[in-house]
Amino acid sequence: MTSRALFLLCALVFTSQFTKGQTMTSPAEPEQRVTFTDITDSAGIKFRHNSAPEKKYIVESMSGGVALFDYDNDSCLDIYFTNALTVETFDAPQSSRSALYHNNCDGTFTDVTEKSGLAYPGWAHGVVAADFDGDGYEDLYVTCLGHNHLYHNNGDGTFTDITARAGVDDTRWSTGAAVADYDKDGALDLFVSNYVEIELSKLPEFGKSKTCQYRGVPVQCGPKGLPGAGDSLFHNKGDGTFTNVSREAGVSDPEGRFGLGAVWTDVDGDGWLDLLVANDATGNYLYRNNHNGTFTEMGLQAGISLDEDGVPLGSMGITVGDYLHSGWLGIFVTNFSGEHATLYRHDKPALFTDVSYPSRVAPVSTPYVGWGTGFFDYDNDGWPDLIAVNGHVYPQMENASVGTTYRQRVLLFHNQHDGTFAEVAVNSGEALVVPRVSRGVALGDIDNDGYIDVLINNLDGKPTILRNDGASRNNWITIKTVGRGMNRDAIGARVKVVSGDLVQWDEVHAGGSYLSSNDPRLHYGLGKKYKVDLIEIHWPDDKVELIKDVPANRFLTIEEQKGIIRTALPTVKK
Amino acid sequence: MYKNAQRLFEEGQDEQAAAELRPFLEETGRERATLHQKPPAEQSNRDKELRRVYTRLLAGGHNFLGLIAARHERFDEAARQFTEVRNLQSNFPDVDFNLGLALFSARQFSEALGPFERARQRNPSNIKIKKYTGLTDVETGQYEKGITLLENVREQEPDDLHVLLALGTALARNNRLEESKQVFEELLKAQPESADSHILWGQVFAAQLQSREAEVEFRRAVELDPKVASAHFFLGVLHLKAGKLEEAEGDFSAELAGHPGDASARYHLAFAQLAQQKTDQAIPLLREVVAEQPNYAEARYSLGKALLQQEDVAGAIENLEAATRLDARKSYSHYQLAHAYQRAGHNEEAQKEFKITHELERAEKSATAHERERIP
Numbered sequence: 001m002t003s004r005a006l007f008l009l010c011a012l013v014f015t016s017q018f019t020k021g022q023t024m025t026s027p028a029e030p031e032q033r034v035t036f037t038d039i040t041d042s043a044g045i046k047f048r049h050n051s052a053p054e055k056k057y058i059v060e061s062m063s064g065g066v067a068l069f070d071y072d073n074d075s076c077l078d079i080y081f082t083n084a085l086t087v088e089t090f091d092a093p094q095s096s097r098s099a100l101y102h103n104n105c106d107g108t109f110t111d112v113t114e115k116s117g118l119a120y121p122g123w124a125h126g127v128v129a130a131d132f133d134g135d136g137y138e139d140l141y142v143t144c145l146g147h148n149h150l151y152h153n154n155g156d157g158t159f160t161d162i163t164a165r166a167g168v169d170d171t172r173w174s175t176g177a178a179v180a181d182y183d184k185d186g187a188l189d190l191f192v193s194n195y196v197e198i199e200l201s202k203l204p205e206f207g208k209s210k211t212c213q214y215r216g217v218p219v220q221c222g223p224k225g226l227p228g229a230g231d232s233l234f235h236n237k238g239d240g241t242f243t244n245v246s247r248e249a250g251v252s253d254p255e256g257r258f259g260l261g262a263v264w265t266d267v268d269g270d271g272w273l274d275l276l277v278a279n280d281a282t283g284n285y286l287y288r289n290n291h292n293g294t295f296t297e298m299g300l301q302a303g304i305s306l307d308e309d310g311v312p313l314g315s316m317g318i319t320v321g322d323y324l325h326s327g328w329l330g331i332f333v334t335n336f337s338g339e340h341a342t343l344y345r346h347d348k349p350a351l352f353t354d355v356s357y358p359s360r361v362a363p364v365s366t367p368y369v370g371w372g373t374g375f376f377d378y379d380n381d382g383w384p385d386l387i388a389v390n391g392h393v394y395p396q397m398e399n400a401s402v403g404t405t406y407r408q409r410v411l412l413f414h415n416q417h418d419g420t421f422a423e424v425a426v427n428s429g430e431a432l433v434v435p436r437v438s439r440g441v442a443l444g445d446i447d448n449d450g451y452i453d454v455l456i457n458n459l460d461g462k463p464t465i466l467r468n469d470g471a472s473r474n475n476w477i478t479i480k481t482v483g484r485g486m487n488r489d490a491i492g493a494r495v496k497v498v499s500g501d502l503v504q505w506d507e508v509h510a511g512g513s514y515l516s517s518n519d520p521r522l523h524y525g526l527g528k529k530y531k532v533d534l535i536e537i538h539w540p541d542d543k544v545e546l547i548k549d550v551p552a553n554r555f556l557t558i559e560e561q562k563g564i565i566r567t568a569l570p571t572v573k574k
Numbered sequence: 575m576y577k578n579a580q581r582l583f584e585e586g587q588d589e590q591a592a593a594e595l596r597p598f599l600e601e602t603g604r605e606r607a608t609l610h611q612k613p614p615a616e617q618s619n620r621d622k623e624l625r626r627v628y629t630r631l632l633a634g635g636h637n638f639l640g641l642i643a644a645r646h647e648r649f650d651e652a653a654r655q656f657t658e659v660r661n662l663q664s665n666f667p668d669v670d671f672n673l674g675l676a677l678f679s680a681r682q683f684s685e686a687l688g689p690f691e692r693a694r695q696r697n698p699s700n701i702k703i704k705k706y707t708g709l710t711d712v713e714t715g716q717y718e719k720g721i722t723l724l725e726n727v728r729e730q731e732p733d734d735l736h737v738l739l740a741l742g743t744a745l746a747r748n749n750r751l752e753e754s755k756q757v758f759e760e761l762l763k764a765q766p767e768s769a770d771s772h773i774l775w776g777q778v779f780a781a782q783l784q785s786r787e788a789e790v791e792f793r794r795a796v797e798l799d800p801k802v803a804s805a806h807f808f809l810g811v812l813h814l815k816a817g818k819l820e821e822a823e824g825d826f827s828a829e830l831a832g833h834p835g836d837a838s839a840r841y842h843l844a845f846a847q848l849a850q851q852k853t854d855q856a857i858p859l860l861r862e863v864v865a866e867q868p869n870y871a872e873a874r875y876s877l878g879k880a881l882l883q884q885e886d887v888a889g890a891i892e893n894l895e896a897a898t899r900l901d902a903r904k905s906y907s908h909y910q911l912a913h914a915y916q917r918a919g920h921n922e923e924a925q926k927e928f929k930i931t932h933e934l935e936r937a938e939k940s941a942t943a944h945e946r947e948r949i950p
Contacts, residue, residue: 210748282935300909300912300931301928306935308879310906310909310910310931311906312935357850358851362817363849364817366817367816367817402783402784402785403785
């Protein structure tokens with residue numbers, strides 16, 4: 001290059017950095033690799049999940065949800081872990097204690113379960129946090145084998161079980177739960193997926209029939225060979241009570257597929273929330289919202305029910321994310337071993353293509369039984385990455401030499417910005433490669449440092465808290481949406497964040513992953529960009545609000561029609 | 575000419591026999607067609623008799639060509655000739671068995687079942703027919719029926735290695751593990767060491783889902799005889815099942831290098847390439863397989879799927895329609911066809927195929943837990 005050309009280029013760069021309205025970028029620095037550290041013990045988490053060691057019955061293999069939510073509005077995320085009984089201890093519900101941990105906002109947590117009244121929901125599986133009555137405090141819904149529970153947050157650190165009064169019980173084997181205002185009446189409704197119909201007094205005998213063998217090894221029976229349980233949709237009447245409208249709405253699952261993870265999302269951009277349900281060993285459901293209180297199931301037609309070869313997979317967890325920056329949220333589903341995790345690219349309204357192989361998530365995930373999952377931009381480069389936590393259902397796999405193992409590590413997929421992902425767990429901290437038997441995962445910024453952390457509930461024993469060290473030093477913005485009326489969380493709001501050439505969409509969810517509930521705040525990595533040019537919020541009541549020119553690295557609280565009502569800086573400055 | 579061809583065939587001079595037969599069959603075919611064109615009212619008794627003679631001669635000729643092709647391991651060609659024989663004269667001696675055997679040898683197991691069953695109905699006590707029907711049952715996943723037939727065969731032919739291998743496999747798949755173990759032990763005792771015996775042992779381990787042990791055996795077979803048939807093929811299948819796609823591709827390529835006529839290895843190579851998104855490389859291979867074996871349902875399916883990925887919707891529909899015709903029980907063919915119709919804007923046909931997919935999927939719900947089916 002001639003010296004003249006070099007001079008012109010320098011001038012151009014100089015000019016662009018100081019042109020009004022342009023997004024500034026920091027000078028190029030070598031990007032550090034983000035790592036995760038297991039801080040479970042130092043954070044003071046003593047919770048232990050119960051499980052029968054041999055897992056002779058399928059009911060002993062599926063529990064382990066986790067919720068990240070701020071129950072006391074101190075802006076620090078608290079944790080709720082569900083816990084399970086066993087066939088042996090079923091008659092002694094107090095032998096298994098679920099747990100609520102209060103975040104002390106200093107890197108430690110305090111067990112406040114006893115005071116909260118959340119200790120003994122029974123044989124608990126999943127959990128979702130949402131402010132059902134719009135009083136400004138997050139409530140909890142816990143799914144169980146047996147009675148489910150809606151716990152009303154009293155605002156003073158205690159909760160009251162209002163299940164019966166609210167009319168949201170489901171006595172079957174409930175698993176996933178997801179919350180949204182599907183009919184735009186302003187009140188949050190509740191979907192509950194159920195797994196199989198099972199009677200503890202008539203459990204199928206371990207290893208005895210064709211459906212109780214895996215690769216020639218005798219194992220627990222099911223779900224194939226067992227009758228599936230239907231699902232429930234509870235419509236919120238806005239007066240503290242709900243009506244079960246599953247059948248009228250067309251989401252009751254009369255076929256009895258084996259329902260697990262569920263998430264509400266708008267798959268066709270019509271502003272009405274549709275529903276995705278991950279079904280184990282049977283096709284997944286996509287219920288498209290007909291705008292009149294009913295839904296049409298169109299998973300097959302939309303291309304998300306089966307894999308690209310038309311095979312139903314053992315689907316467990318489910319998540320959605322704008323991983324291509326197309327504005328259309330793709331779907332990622334975790335599946336059983338011998339299959340592979342599936343990534344569905346969102347091509348057109350309600351039309352997806354299975355891109356598990358082209359995106360490279362398929363081959364590496366084949367030996368794993370995947371559960372909790374989520375799109376999250378762990379290195380804040382502006383592109384949503386993916387996590388899947390794993391662990392087999394059969395302890396008998398540990399020494400069986402059949403190409404899979406019982407304890408399995410985490411899979412962390414880094415978004416390569418071209419539709420493909422690189423699996424990078426081995427380079428992202430030793431804590432990620434420790435084999436565990438994981439189930440639920442919840443994602444959220446527990447230390448408010450602007451980097452998303454990971455909480456895992458493991459089936460056998462202690463959970464795992466993985467702190468993100470934020471080494472990439474990229475910028476970010478976190479948005480808490482506050483809606484009008486009873487949907488205070490603005491669940492279902494779609495938010496576009498524009499920063500120079502980065503255009504990212506996300507949606508406010510309650511429930512997803514595997515039986516878990518993430519930090520409800522929306523988090524956007526910004527790479528080296530120092531500011532956000534535009535925040536465009538499509539509120540659940542269809543109003544659109546624009547906010548311009550916001551500096552990066554802030555926690556924003558945006559209330560509908562009021563704009564930014566609170567700005568907070570990170571607790572730990574990177 | 576016919577008699578001469580028969581003599582040459584019996585003397586093992588196959589090329590000459592085939593050379594004699596082809597013009598004879600062409601000529602006879604023309605004569606027969608001419609008779610066919612006459613309106614029935616104008617056909618004399620002599621014409622009818624002549625037609626019968628021509629038909630018998632044509633059937634016999636095609637049967638010779640089928641036998642010649644089978645003798646040279648050109649099983650697809652053999653199957654085509656025997657199909658011709660059956661179309662001409664359905665009661666031609668042994669035609670169903672020969673057709674079944676040709677299809678079986680070409681690894682078209684689903685297609686072989688029908689001919690073997692017909693042969694068994696005609697001759698229920700024939701041990702050879704029973705054996706191959708049982709072997710085919712095992713290959714197509716009908717383990718219980720296969721076990722019944724093969725146990726019966728084993729009583730009369732206790733040392734038949736193929737029978738023991740298939741029986742052991744079927745018992746293992748049917749969770750009769752102790753019985754399976756006994757059969758395999760018996761099988762292994764009877765085998766001296768050779769490349770073939772290691773392939774057999776490898777299959778035994780693979781049947782018991784002991785992949786590591788199976789791999790050791792197949793590798794040992796290659797060490798003993800680098801050109802041994804099927805060792806690389808089975809290694810490829812093991813790698814495919816473990817999701818090691820590049821290794822699988824290498825294995826199937828190696829098998830094909832040693833045995834260029836192996837259509838199944840060619841299909842599997844294409845399958846491994848498709849899984850790695852090497853669609854451009856896979857499509858020509860699949861076209862070759864389909865040209866050689868137009869009734870290979872799996873190859874039709876894979877070709878259709880690959881063409882759909884390349885936006886050749888018409889080509890995809892043609893092959894996927896063929897795949898669903900050839901094997902209507904496979905939900906994935908219907909599913910892919912539904913998407914092809916959807917892409918072409920044929921919404922009514924698409925809905926019909928989605929409905930079939932859904933019905934087949936529901937029927938699958940009671941199958942064995944968590945076993946993926948699509949790996950060939």
